[in-house]
Amino acid sequence: MIIAEKKPIEEIIDEVKDFNRILILGCNECVTVCEAGGKKEVEVLSSALRMYFITKGDEKVIDEKTLERQCDHEYLEELRGNIDDYDAIVSLACGVGVQFAAEKYLTTPLFPGVNTVCLGANEDRGLWTERCQACGSCILARTGGICPVSRCAKRVMNGPCGGSTNGKCEISKDVDCAWQLIVDRLNALNKMGDYEKVAPIKDWSTDRAGGPRTVTREDVKI
Amino acid sequence: MSNLNTQSNLEKVLKAGHIGVTSECGPPRGSDPEEVRKKGLLIKDHVDAVNVTDNQTAMTRMSSLAACIHLKLIGIEPVLQMVTRDRNRVALQSDILGAASFDIPNMLCLSGDHQSFGDCAQGQNVHDLDSMQLVQTVRYMRDEGKFLGGDDIKRPPKIFVGAAANPFADPFEIRVPRLAKKIACGAEFIQTQCIYNLDKFKEWIKRANERGLTDKTFIMAGMTPMKSVGMAKYMKNRVPGMDVPDEIISRLAGVPKEKQAQEGIDICVEHIQELKEIKGVSGFHIMAIEWEEKVPEIVERAGLYPRPAI
Amino acid sequence: MKIPANFRIVRVPCTGKVDIIHVLRAFEKGADGVYVVGCMEGDCHYNEGNFRARKRIEQAAMILDKVGVGGERVKMFNLSSGEGPLFAQYSIEMNNKIIELGPSPIRVAKQNKKNAA
Numbered sequence: 189m190i191i192a193e194k195k196p197i198e199e200i201i202d203e204v205k206d207f208n209r210i211l212i213l214g215c216n217e218c219v220t221v222c223e224a225g226g227k228k229e230v231e232v233l234s235s236a237l238r239m240y241f242i243t244k245g246d247e248k249v250i251d252e253k254t255l256e257r258q259c260d261h262e263y264l265e266e267l268r269g270n271i272d273d274y275d276a277i278v279s280l281a282c283g284v285g286v287q288f289a290a291e292k293y294l295t296t297p298l299f300p301g302v303n304t305v306c307l308g309a310n311e312d313r314g315l316w317t318e319r320c321q322a323c324g325s326c327i328l329a330r331t332g333g334i335c336p337v338s339r340c341a342k343r344v345m346n347g348p349c350g351g352s353t354n355g356k357c358e359i360s361k362d363v364d365c366a367w368q369l370i371v372d373r374l375n376a377l378n379k380m381g382d383y384e385k386v387a388p389i390k391d392w393s394t395d396r397a398g399g400p401r402t403v404t405r406e407d408v409k410i
Numbered sequence: 411m412s413n414l415n416t417q418s419n420l421e422k423v424l425k426a427g428h429i430g431v432t433s434e435c436g437p438p439r440g441s442d443p444e445e446v447r448k449k450g451l452l453i454k455d456h457v458d459a460v461n462v463t464d465n466q467t468a469m470t471r472m473s474s475l476a477a478c479i480h481l482k483l484i485g486i487e488p489v490l491q492m493v494t495r496d497r498n499r500v501a502l503q504s505d506i507l508g509a510a511s512f513d514i515p516n517m518l519c520l521s522g523d524h525q526s527f528g529d530c531a532q533g534q535n536v537h538d539l540d541s542m543q544l545v546q547t548v549r550y551m552r553d554e555g556k557f558l559g560g561d562d563i564k565r566p567p568k569i570f571v572g573a574a575a576n577p578f579a580d581p582f583e584i585r586v587p588r589l590a591k592k593i594a595c596g597a598e599f600i601q602t603q604c605i606y607n608l609d610k611f612k613e614w615i616k617r618a619n620e621r622g623l624t625d626k627t628f629i630m631a632g633m634t635p636m637k638s639v640g641m642a643k644y645m646k647n648r649v650p651g652m653d654v655p656d657e658i659i660s661r662l663a664g665v666p667k668e669k670q671a672q673e674g675i676d677i678c679v680e681h682i683q684e685l686k687e688i689k690g691v692s693g694f695h696i697m698a699i700e701w702e703e704k705v706p707e708i709v710e711r712a713g714l715y716p717r718p719a720i
Numbered sequence: 721m722k723i724p725a726n727f728r729i730v731r732v733p734c735t736g737k738v739d740i741i742h743v744l745r746a747f748e749k750g751a752d753g754v755y756v757v758g759c760m761e762g763d764c765h766y767n768e769g770n771f772r773a774r775k776r777i778e779q780a781a782m783i784l785d786k787v788g789v790g791g792e793r794v795k796m797f798n799l800s801s802g803e804g805p806l807f808a809q810y811s812i813e814m815n816n817k818i819i820e821l822g823p824s825p826i827r828v829a830k831q832n833k834k835n836a837a
Contacts, residue, residue: 197786228741232783235744240787243825245832342495342521344540346591348584349521350576350603351650358650359524371584384587386595389499389543389558 189218190282191316192302203299207276214254215281224302225280227254258285324394332373339366345387418515418570419487420459422720424628430693433705434461437472443480450486452702456709461489468528493522498538510567518572519544542595549596572599577614578653586617593627601695604634607653615690624690634697636674639663682712724815736769743780753793753818
């Protein structure tokens, strides 16, 4: 899922301080699972902001709403009825939701309340780690299910590089060397013979480099 | 293995069966070419070619290509080191042609240290190709005379291409398969990371010999003299992929501070003399960083002077 | 020892049920201080409830600091269920601390607003 983390409250205060009627808008999907922008986080942020502005003698109207998702038209449409009640919205959705909402409500200032960090998994309680970089041409079949694009700091296709030490990446002892993981997995699968196959030069045109990406399904369109 | 593909002196020396010697020169953190020439002149008669590093440890320096040109213009043969960290395939091919336009005849292909080690930790990294794919690219441009995109190159580059190998990085079990891969990609010479653990290196080279890899490429053993016990400890503990046995540390520590540098050079010379006899070792790559003036002594005492003139 | 009269006690089955929002809302509605009393660490009937509470109270304190209310106004105490006198003692300790800190800035601000109107 998409992993995000809360922006510091000082940053959000700075964005909304000149507005009077603010909506804090959460999302019930990814940001709820990574505890950054779901209903609970909306409640806490709203309460905190209310208290801040009250103590400054600048009490504001701060409302709370959490949509099922902010990346689908039908849920964002739920705001249509009372969008004009607000001079600003702080969306705690990931970057996708913030943008999609902004495109819908062109005349209402919209601010992001979280930093969208990566596509990842919930590795442990309170720990979310990156797994995918959305390169658009998945090579996991060749690397034992471990991605060198997202998990190798140098995204080498024929790794490891010379800096791999004790199974860790040269950039930090806390980062696993993706290629050590790949080698371990190939061993476990009895496929070490594959290790010597030279991976061809990657086509990055399906990655960010090729420009904003689109997926179209003609068979699904009406 | 005996036909020459380039004008490279290094290629000639190695293919004639001599022990090859290269050393290294780091470009300055500024634009004064005199610093490059000075270093080059210190070592030029004691080596077959001089490696010029490419923004090593991700610290921004004068470009390797420019420094190589300065050396070539004063008659010193360079080895252009090129990392994949900073350039995409357009720029890589372009710089290869730039080098070829000055008849720079050697290249070493590397990934490059991560930029977080250097002075631009907030920068992007590229890694459009990895080091093995870069070796393939150079060979393709030279042997097929084509760009990666498929078009013909006018006056294709004639470059003797090598790759780096680190017998001491983890995991050890794949270090020889990795060497095999680099050779399969077309690496004509290999320069290793600096060696202190002779036993581990001998084990690595033995396995390489067993697979016939040393018949397909020239392996040049990396050597870096220790300046002090402090340097030895630093390299042991802080440099990734480095294996410094405790005996080296004790030997340096057992000597008074003023004598440690000489002890470090003695160790280096002894190691070269020992490894010279090992099957599969085709040469030495002496990296005396900011200590280039000691290279002549090391080369002479190791019995590798004068360099063959072919 | 008696518990001070200005305390409003809210009973929960485990302090693990207390969430950050409960603390913040209490202050929003005019509380001058909040204290959370849970079992001794390691003795939680539900294993980790009081550990979760501790982390949440720490978070709440941080937020209260950032918004100008003051993180010292919220605190967690641990004791075992039979320790009535200790409970009273902690209550008095907390009460004294809050008296020292004065009324919550939220109450002060709301009062000022009322006076100005």
